Amino acid sequence: MTGSAVLHLPLFDAVLQLADDHLILGHRVSEWCGHAPMLEEDLGLANMALDLLGQSRALYAYAADIEGAGRSEDDLAFLRLERQYRNCLLVERPNGDFAHTIVRQLYFAAFMHPFWQWLSANSADETLRGIAGKAQKEMAYHVRHAGEWVVRLGDGTEESAIRMQAAIDALHHYTDELFQGSPAMTACAQDGVLPDVETLRPAWSATITDVFGQGLLEIPDVAHSQTGGRIGEHGEEMGHILAELQYMQRTYPNLQW
């Protein structure tokens, strides 16, 4: 690797991957708007979707800056092809019933909370430290909110307990991908810009074990982890998400509000 332009590419890739995680999960959660089980939860889910979209905007804007090729945050968010999105598979999983949505939220938030905490305290990158300062507080809310639901529904009725355990069994094998680094992430970790994600596993496991324990839920044994999002290999659902997300820009190129 020679030249500063080459050295900056891992940071672009890593920030873009982080932005993709937040955009896709934010889009998924926003699909609940107007459909949540009750009004307060409708507001809660819409608020959490806004947090995620806000975080993704800051990250896309920074990625566009790093690249310096004239692409805007909108170009990065809306005008790439499916294989170019590097979000993990967990965040693109369909909303399913409320149990699936809230378990997915807990899995992701329990990972991102210590991730942002590390960034806010330790990152060598000033912009990321700034974004993290805000995001860590927002993610603490997500962990608490999703955690409260998991406990209430896990230790709830027979029906709610069955649904919670079914959601956990369906999603748990997607969580390993959160701790799977990519070449870009590894390079950024060596520069002290991002954490080595594997070191976040104890904090994540502690949260999940504690919440599932309180909710009388079991962590399933996973024989095979499902991965691929980090190299652009997505599930069928990703195409459906992008069809909706990109419809306006694909139909009316360069449309402005």
Next chain:
Amino acid sequence: MVALMASPATKTGNGDVARAWAAAAAVPDPEVPCVTVAELGILRDVTIEDGVAVAHVTPTYSGCPAVLAIELAIQAALLDAGFEARIERVMSPAWTTDWITLEGLENLRAYGIAPPVKGSTSKLALFGEIAITCPRCGSSDTQKVSEFGSTACKAHYTCKACAEPFDYFKCI
């Protein structure tokens, strides 16, 4: 970390900086119009750089949908006051409810929004709960309905004494 912040006290006088600060500081928040952007603490500073008034603004929440409206309103206020103007968005240090001024806290309460609570003298605090006082009747016998309210910065409460629902400005 204590960030030095520009305030009316440090921006008095007849200079351009003081005039620009006064124009920008008077802009009300679009979602909580009882407080100005200065009282809310999101207007961090106003400087004059090469003849252009630069307003430094820190968003409350990453996804706050009002950010653009606030920035445009501040820019318009500066233009009205005769300045060429631009906005600088400052992400670090992150905004905290500690930056809301005393006037801002009082205006929130008068408007019917319970201001953020940091400490508490209630005995409930011993059990990790904070007592939110009803902005209408002053009772501390209140109950959280939802951690998420009508905007990202608020939670939803109800008063058990006067039975009124109200917003609580979350402490972050």
